[in-house]
Amino acid sequence: MVLRHLAYLSRGGRNEFLVFLSESDERFKICHARVNRGEVLRKIFAYPEKCTGCGICELACSMVKENTCSPARALIKVQTWLKEGFSIPLPCRQCEIAFCERACPVGAITRDPKTGAWVVNPETCIGCGECVEACPFGSIYLSAERGLAVKCDLCGGNPKCVELCPTKAILYQDSTEVSFEKNVANAERLFKISGGNP
C-alpha cells in the first residue's frame, strides 16, 4: 500500500500539493477533496521554548468547550518541569492516520471537512474508551460529566487556545510553515558556521 501522506511544496509563495493517496480509501476522500480545492490543512504546533507555563490555553479550552474554568477538562494540556522552569504545550496532533478513529468501533470519530480535525460525534459515541487506549499522545479522554469521548476539534478553525496564547507558544499552522521556519533557522546556523563562505 502506498504510504498515505501529503507532501507540501512551497513554490512562489503559494502552497501546492503533491498527493499520494490510495484512491480506494474512503477515509481520505475528504482530504483529497480539500487538496483538490487547494486548501491548506492546518493543525496546532507547539513551541515549548516560548511556553511560560501560564496555562491560559487550558483555561480557554475549558471555557469554550465546557463553559467552566477547569484545566483538568481542557483538551490541550501543558506539562511542566518546575525545577528547570520548563513547560510543553501538548495539543492534539490531528494525526493523518488517526489511531483514535481507527480504534473507534462505532465510527464516532470523523474528519471535519472544513478543518480536517478529527471530531467525536456525541450522538454515536458509546463511551467505551478504546480511543483513549489507542491514542499515543493522551489527547483524547472520556468526559468526567458525560462519560463520552472528548477531543480537540480546532474550534472549527479558530482555536481559542492559540488566539489567547500570550507568547505564541502554540500556533495554528500549515506544517510547511513550521518546517520552513526551521529550514531558515538551520540555514542561518550553517551560514554562521561557514562564516559566510560556504
Place this chain on the structure above:
Amino acid sequence: MTFGYAGQVLRVDLSSGEIKKDKTPLNLAKMYLGSRGFASRLLYDMVRPGTDPFGPKNVLIFSAGPLTGLLWPTTSRYTVTAKSPATNALGYANSAGHWGPELKFAGYDAIIFEGKAEKPKYLLIQDEDVQLKDAQHLWGKNVFETEEIIKKDVGDSRVKVAAIGQAGEKLVKFAAIINDQYRAAGRTGMGAVMGSKKLKAIAVRGTGKINIAKPKEFLDYGAQMIKECTDGKKTAWYGTLGTAALISSKQRIGDLPTKNHQSGQFPWADEISGETIKEKYFVRYRACFSCPIHCSRITQAKSGPYAGLRTEGPEYETIDALGPMCWNRDFGAIVKGNILCDQLGLDTISTGVAIAFAMELWEKGIITPDDTGGLDLSWGNVEAEIRLIEMIANREGIGDILAEGVKVAAERIGKGAERYALHVKGVELPRQEPRAIKAFGLAHATANRGADHLYHLPTMEYGMKEEAVKYLGLSDEQLSELFDLRSPAYKALECVFEEKYAAVADSLGVCKFSTKENFAVEPNQLARAMTLVTGEEWTEEQLLLAGQRIVNLERSFNAREGLSRKDDTLPRRFLEEPYAVPGLTPTVTELERMLDEYYELEGWDKRSGLPTVEKLKELGLEDVAEELRSMKII
C-alpha cells in the same frame, strides 16, 4: 450552585486531627470579597488579642479569591494569614504560582488550620479526599526535597505543594511558605507560624471546575483583557526585563538602597541590572497561572564560584536585598542566595536586610569576630553573606539572633544597634528608599502588616496622569506636585486610594501587576468581571468600599493588639539622617505631615491613628466598633 467561589472551606484542627468541610460563608464574601479580606475577618473573629503567635490558639488561613483560577489576567494569587510573630499583630503574605488555583479546582476557597500537631504532619488534598499525613520523614528537609518526596509518596507529579523549609521549622521570624518551588508567601513570618503548628506542607491536586454565572460573556471579556495585558503598553515592560528592570530606573533617581540605606545608588548597578541579566544570564520567561505578562524569568549564573546555578528570578526586591544592600555585585551570589532562601524557606527581603544590618554593625564595631564566630562580615564579603543565610535558617551562632528579625536582634545586641535596624512594626523594610520616594515612606510607615511595599503600592506619583486625574481628582498644578517624588504633597491622598485598590486586588485573587500597579485592569473592569462571574451586580464603588472596609478591619485587629499612631513610624535613619546622593538635595522623610493628612483622609482619629466609631459603622463594621469601644480603645 456557587459561582466564582469554589464553595467549600476546609477546617483542620491539627491538635485533634479532625477535618471538617463547611460551606463558604458567602455573606462574608460579599463584605470582604475573598482571599485577604475574607481571611482578615476570620482572623479578627478567631484570634483574641494577646494570643501567642506560636501558640495553638493562633490560626493559619490559606485563602483564594473569587477570581483565583479563572480565565482572566493574573488570577494566580492566594493569601496566607495569621497573627504574625514578627509584629505580634496582623500578618499575611501573598503568593502566586499555581497552588492557589489548584486549591480552588480541588473545591476549596480556603483552609483554616487551628491548634498544633504533636508530630510533623502534612495535609494532602486530592479533590474531595483530604487527609493529614505523617511528615516525620519530611521534617528537616528543604522545600525542594519536600516537594519531590511528597510527589513520589503520592505518586502524582501534578500535585502542587506549598511547604516550609528548615527556617519555618526553626521558627525564624521571617520564614516564608514556598509553593511551586520558586513562589513565596514571604512576609511577616507565616512560615514560622506553620512551623509552630508542625505543619510541613500542603499538597493539593484539584480536577474540579469553577462555575461561571455568565460563561459566554465572561469568556469574551476575559479574552479581551488577556489580550490587553499581552500587548498593551501598560504591562509590556514586565514582560521583557521583569521586575529587575527597576534596578536601572531606581539607580537613576537614587532609590536603589545600598549598604543598609547608607546610600541610594550602587556603583556597580550596571552589573546586576535588568538589561545585563537579560543579555548575559537570561534563559527563558516563566509565568504564574493565567498570566499573560510573564514577569518571571529563569536565569543562570555564568561565572564565578556559582557558575551554572539556575533559578527563577531573582526579582528586584531580592536583587537589592542580597546585592547592593550587602555591597554585593556578584550576580552568581545573588542567584545562590535566592536559591538558598527558596530551599530553606526564607523571605529574601528580610534575609537581605538582616544581613545588611549585621554588616553595618560590624562596620561600626558593635559586633566583632567574637560575636560572629570568626565570620568576617565586611561589606561585600559574599561567602559570609551566603553562610549567614544558612546560619539564620538553622539558627546557628549569630544567625540565631538575626533569625528573630532586626528589631528583636537590635534589642538583644544593644550598644545602639537599633539605629541600624531598618524595620517598621518588626517587619524589615522592603527595597524602596523612603527619603527618595516620599509616598513609599508613608506607605511603609502605615501599612498594617509592617513595612510593606505592596500594601499601598503607590505608583501614581510616577507620572500616571490619567489615573491621578480620574481617581484623585487632581488639577494640572496639583499633578506636578504629586509627580515630584521627593515632595510629600498629595502622597497621603494617593495612598488612601491605592491601599483600597490593592486590598481589592489581593482579596479577589488577582496580581497587582495587572491591576493596582499600572491600572491595565481598572476597578470598574474588575467589577464587571465579578458581575459576570458571580451573577450578582458589582460596581466599582462597591469593590472599593469593600477594599476600604478590609483596610479598616485590619487596622482594628491591630488596634486590639495595642498598636496605634506610635507604631506608624519609620526608622530614625529616614527621619533624621539627610539622604546624600550626588546631584540630589539631601532630604529626610517628612513623615508627621503626611501622617496627619493620611489619617484625616481616612476619617480616622489623628491622635491615635485609629478608625473612629463613626467610620467603622459607616463601613458596616458595627460589631467591630462596639468591641473596640467597649475595650476603650477608640
